[in-house]
Amino acid sequence: MSDVRYAAKLSGPITTYDEGAEPMGKPGKKLAKLKAKAVKKVKKKKTKKTVTKKTKPKPKKAADKKADEAPESVPGKVEEKNVPRHSTAEEMASRQREISVAEFFTKNRHLLGFDNPRKALLTTIKEGVDNSLDACEEAGILPDVKVIIAPNQEEDRFRVTIEDNGPGILKKQIPKIFAKLLYGSKFHRLKMSRGQQGIGISAAGMYGQLTTGKPISITSKTSHNKPAHYYQLEIDTKRNEPRIIVDETIEWPVERGTKVEIELEAKYQKGRQSVEEYLEQTAIANPHVLLQFVTPEGETKKYKRASNELPVQPKEIKPHPYGVELGVLIKMLHDTNARTLQSFLHSEFSRVSSSVAKAICDKAKLFERARPTRIARQEADNLFKAINQTKIMNPRTDCLSPIGEELILAGLKKQIEADFYTSVTRPPSVYRGNPFQIEAGLAYGGSLSAEGLARVLRYANRVPLLYQQSACAMTKSVLNTAWRNYALSQSAGALPSGPLVIVVHMASVWVPFTSESKEAVAHYPEIIKEVRLALQECGRRLSVFVRRRRKAAESQRKKDYIQQYIPHIAIALREMLELTERQETTLVKQLTDVLERSRS
Amino acid sequence: MSKLATQIKDTAESVCTKIQQKSKPTLAFPLRSLSNVNYHPKQGFFQLKGKKKVRTLTVGTVKTFAQTLRMMSQAKTLVEDDEIMTKREAYYVSKNWDDARFDEQPESDTVIDDIESLFQVNREQLGFIPEEKGGEIAGKLIVIDRDSDTKKKLEIDCTKFGSGAYSIPISVEHLKFETKAKFVLAIETAGMFQRLVKHNYWRKANCILVSMGGVPTRACRRFIRRLSDELKLPVYAFVDCDPYGMFNIYRTLKVGSGNAAHINRYFCVPKATFLGVTPQDIVDYKLPTHPLKDVDIKRAKDALKNDPFVKHYKPWQDSIKQLLEMGVRAEQQAFAVHNLNYVIEHYLPEKLSSPKKFLP
Numbered sequence: 023m024s025d026v027r028y029a030a031k032l033s034g035p036i037t038t039y040d041e042g043a044e045p046m047g048k049p050g051k052k053l054a055k056l057k058a059k060a061v062k063k064v065k066k067k068k069t070k071k072t073v074t075k076k077t078k079p080k081p082k083k084a085a086d087k088k089a090d091e092a093p094e095s096v097p098g099k100v101e102e103k104n105v106p107r108h109s110t111a112e113e114m115a116s117r118q119r120e121i122s123v124a125e126f127f128t129k130n131r132h133l134l135g136f137d138n139p140r141k142a143l144l145t146t147i148k149e150g151v152d153n154s155l156d157a158c159e160e161a162g163i164l165p166d167v168k169v170i171i172a173p174n175q176e177e178d179r180f181r182v183t184i185e186d187n188g189p190g191i192l193k194k195q196i197p198k199i200f201a202k203l204l205y206g207s208k209f210h211r212l213k214m215s216r217g218q219q220g221i222g223i224s225a226a227g228m229y230g231q232l233t234t235g236k237p238i239s240i241t242s243k244t245s246h247n248k249p250a251h252y253y254q255l256e257i258d259t260k261r262n263e264p265r266i267i268v269d270e271t272i273e274w275p276v277e278r279g280t281k282v283e284i285e286l287e288a289k290y291q292k293g294r295q296s297v298e299e300y301l302e303q304t305a306i307a308n309p310h311v312l313l314q315f316v317t318p319e320g321e322t323k324k325y326k327r328a329s330n331e332l333p334v335q336p337k338e339i340k341p342h343p344y345g346v347e348l349g350v351l352i353k354m355l356h357d358t359n360a361r362t363l364q365s366f367l368h369s370e371f372s373r374v375s376s377s378v379a380k381a382i383c384d385k386a387k388l389f390e391r392a393r394p395t396r397i398a399r400q401e402a403d404n405l406f407k408a409i410n411q412t413k414i415m416n417p418r419t420d421c422l423s424p425i426g427e428e429l430i431l432a433g434l435k436k437q438i439e440a441d442f443y444t445s446v447t448r449p450p451s452v453y454r455g456n457p458f459q460i461e462a463g464l465a466y467g468g469s470l471s472a473e474g475l476a477r478v479l480r481y482a483n484r485v486p487l488l489y490q491q492s493a494c495a496m497t498k499s500v501l502n503t504a505w506r507n508y509a510l511s512q513s514a515g516a517l518p519s520g521p522l523v524i525v526v527h528m529a530s531v532w533v534p535f536t537s538e539s540k541e542a543v544a545h546y547p548e549i550i551k552e553v554r555l556a557l558q559e560c561g562r563r564l565s566v567f568v569r570r571r572r573k574a575a576e577s578q579r580k581k582d583y584i585q586q587y588i589p590h591i592a593i594a595l596r597e598m599l600e601l602t603e604r605q606e607t608t609l610v611k612q613l614t615d616v617l618e619r620s621r622s
Numbered sequence: 623m624s625k626l627a628t629q630i631k632d633t634a635e636s637v638c639t640k641i642q643q644k645s646k647p648t649l650a651f652p653l654r655s656l657s658n659v660n661y662h663p664k665q666g667f668f669q670l671k672g673k674k675k676v677r678t679l680t681v682g683t684v685k686t687f688a689q690t691l692r693m694m695s696q697a698k699t700l701v702e703d704d705e706i707m708t709k710r711e712a713y714y715v716s717k718n719w720d721d722a723r724f725d726e727q728p729e730s731d732t733v734i735d736d737i738e739s740l741f742q743v744n745r746e747q748l749g750f751i752p753e754e755k756g757g758e759i760a761g762k763l764i765v766i767d768r769d770s771d772t773k774k775k776l777e778i779d780c781t782k783f784g785s786g787a788y789s790i791p792i793s794v795e796h797l798k799f800e801t802k803a804k805f806v807l808a809i810e811t812a813g814m815f816q817r818l819v820k821h822n823y824w825r826k827a828n829c830i831l832v833s834m835g836g837v838p839t840r841a842c843r844r845f846i847r848r849l850s851d852e853l854k855l856p857v858y859a860f861v862d863c864d865p866y867g868m869f870n871i872y873r874t875l876k877v878g879s880g881n882a883a884h885i886n887r888y889f890c891v892p893k894a895t896f897l898g899v900t901p902q903d904i905v906d907y908k909l910p911t912h913p914l915k916d917v918d919i920k921r922a923k924d925a926l927k928n929d930p931f932v933k934h935y936k937p938w939q940d941s942i943k944q945l946l947e948m949g950v951r952a953e954q955q956a957f958a959v960h961n962l963n964y965v966i967e968h969y970l971p972e973k974l975s976s977p978k979k980f981l982p
């Protein structure tokens with residue numbers, strides 16, 4: 023059941039399929055109408071039952087059917103013959119059933135980034151690499167990740183292997199982590215990490231299983247003196263539970279680490295939004311990572327490590343009162359161990375001291391020693407309003423681990439050959455009670471193409487975002503920045519043009535993505551503003567460089583210009599005044615002196 | 623050495639001296655625009671007011687400066703050798719100048735115009751001749767020219783070209799004239815000219831017909847000017863009724879242009895008057911019209927504000943205002959609406975019967 027609850031939280035539509043259990047609002051009315059009609063048509067009932075039996079009683083279909091029938095039950099079509107078959111409440115109840123989150127995402131795999139074979143390949147690798155990096159960093163290990171895409175006999179199938187030198191995974195945890203959706207350590211805590219939801223790698227495995235029928239293989243070793251575990255897992259989509267195909271202990275000659283292998287239907291392509299691009303961008307934002315990539319052609323690419331410094335491990339924090347929604351507040355009031363309202367507020371939230379808790383209680387006109395469970399039933403609404411009216415300090419920011427200005431530079435310099443680099447890390451800020459921090463970097467000139475628009479690299483918690491550029495708040499900020507002030511050209515509503523790469527990174531305990539596939543950041547004004555401020559600072563530094571360079575080029579051009587044309591003045595004068603060649607040479611020298619002097 | 627060659631040499635000398643003194647050489651050109659001319663009916667043409675544009679040799683001007691000096695040197699050679707060169711040829715000669723060469727002909731034309739104004743002469747005197755054709759003549763005029771080989775006298779009777787016409791040569795200074803005509807009619811379009819030639823209008827009206835073909839070239843203006851001066855013939859302009867016909871064509875014919883102000887004294891016809899088509903003619907003859915274009919309106923307003931010639935003549939100001947108020951323009955061929963030869967049978971005779979009603 024717990025899975026469904028999370029799924030419901032993630033994605034509204036699920037609840038509507040569940041309406042039989044808890045009829046709500048409009049659908050309830052429709053049900054009543056249908057019931058009334060159904061009583062008249064007892065005769066037809068039998069034939070219909072057979073029909074429904076034939077069709078697989080999938081919950082979603084039931085919902086579709088209801089939607090189809092509803093408009094037809096509009097008054098006006100009274101004649102019994104023409105009235106299409108209707109269902110009774112009982113029949114409908116027989117079709118109404120719980121949906122497993124796995125089933126839901128099987129149908130809606132585009133929500134997770136598996137829209138097409140090309141994107142599926144990228145998403146699979148991305149989820150694997152993200153997990154590896156998170157695990158390594160949390161364990162304090164400098165990540166060393168290897169990605170292999172091996173071709174299959176069939177052209178549209180590949181075997182993807184992601185191997186890391188991380189801490190490994192305990193045997194009993196492996197099946198759930200890799201073959202159960204929405205299982206993980208990262209969803210419930212407020213701490214900056216790449217993964218957030220606990221869907222990614224198991225969804226990738228599910229996609230592989232769905233398109234090739236092959237299970238996902240996991241090899242993991244937690245210590246050099248322990249054996250490695252080897253698993254082959256499938257996901258039971260109906261129950262969202264792992265099914266173990268192979269469970270062995272094997273020899274694996276590594277210190278420790280985890281290896282994930284997935285066979286899937288995919289398409290391997292180079293260029294934009296490719297695996298290479300993802301890895302390159304990952305290398306930029308994660309200079310402490312050593313990445314190796316073996317292409318289907320067997321070529322090995324290495325993305326070297328540019329820093330031996332691990333990112334500071336962010337601390338986990340409690341939720342900030344401003345970021346809590348009413349429903350969540352009620353649930354927290356329900357579940358707390360605290361005896362009084364005041365201690366509840368103080369202990370469950372960050373930045374709420376006893377006195378602030380008291381102030382909130384007073385504002386809500388609630389007794390600070392009241393039992394939290396009682397409040398949950400009756401006065402949670404008042405409490406919620408009071409919280410938002412009370413001034414509370416911003417959340418602590420040690421839960422964030424920005425890349426840092428120096429390492430952004432190192433990453434950029436490692437992957438992009440340019441003439442000018444700069445980076446800015448903004449102080450932390452807050453949206454909806456969630457702390458976040460924006461960083462930006464620029465690379466300009468050098469080997470970058472002067473033609474066309476700037477390239478924007480977007481990152482959320484160090485993970486490159488390759489899709490949905492135009493839907494992203496970061497892109498919007500880039501567009502809204504007046505780049506012309508910084509000596510670049512920019513058409514209205516477009517990216518600036520020139521040999522420029524723009525990096526934007528958002529670090530947050532909870533990055534507000536627009537969808538589960540984590541491709542674009544939602545448009546919170548606080549985020550847009552912070553990105554803009556970071557870009558403006560970078561822009562100012564860039565403009566100093568660009569202007570200085572232009573000036574130097576201009577003065578060189580002038581110098582060339584003088585040398586080009588002065589001889590002609592001397593020639594003309596010699597012709598008109600019948601001067602000697604020596605006089606002509608003297609004139610050139612004198613003229614050059616005169617102009618050189620005036621140049622500065 | 624001719625006076626002009628000496629002038630060129632003196633200028634070169636001054637530039638050279640400045641350089642030897644280690645200071646920046648300069649060349650002072652009269653500013654060639656309407657803002658630098660004034661108009662006195664006594665002289666009858668636009669005269670330079672004396673504003674000068676001083677071109678100092680700097681990094682920014684070094685290219686044009688070099689080109690100007692090289693072109694000056696070219697002019698000096700032409701003058702000394704009594705040779706000529708078309709503007710196009712001058713452009714090609716510059717191709718020998720490496721980096722100082724001209725990429726397009728308008729660039730070299732501008733430099734030639736600069737030199738011309740620098741020495742206050744016309745470019746033909748410097749040896750540069752234009753590519754353009756001078757206009758056409760039909761009617762009661764005998765042009766006396768010389769055969770360039772035999773130097774024998776040639777008498778050209780302009781009544782004897784049938785349905786064709788005599789072309790005005792690029793240089794007209796050596797020509798002499800004989801005529802019994804009463805006036806010169808300068809016509810804007812070749813189409814109208816053809817109609818009048820076809821029906822031998824010159825015989826009927828006892829006149830000389832000139833086709834200007836848009837804005838008259840220098841040679842055409844000079845030719846008409848000499849007819850006006852030496853034969854004491856009145857000159858009537860017959861152009862479209864729009865700001866282009868009135869100012870770009872008629873005003874240039876009569877008083878010259880701002881751009882060529884330094885040579886206006888030779889190249890305009892101060893005694894020319896404006897026969898039509900006037901805005902009042904549009905009303906009187908019920909001519910079909912077109913609405914004024916934005917550029918027409920701009921040109922008309924500009925003339926009212928900046929043109930010293932218009933500012934001097936109240937009737938012109940009134941006519942422009944009338945035209946702007948009507949918001950329309952009419953072409954000289956619009957008389958065809960009544961009858962193909964309406965212009966010969968009615969319009970021209972009627973207008974010519976009262977020359978005092980012409981615009982100045």
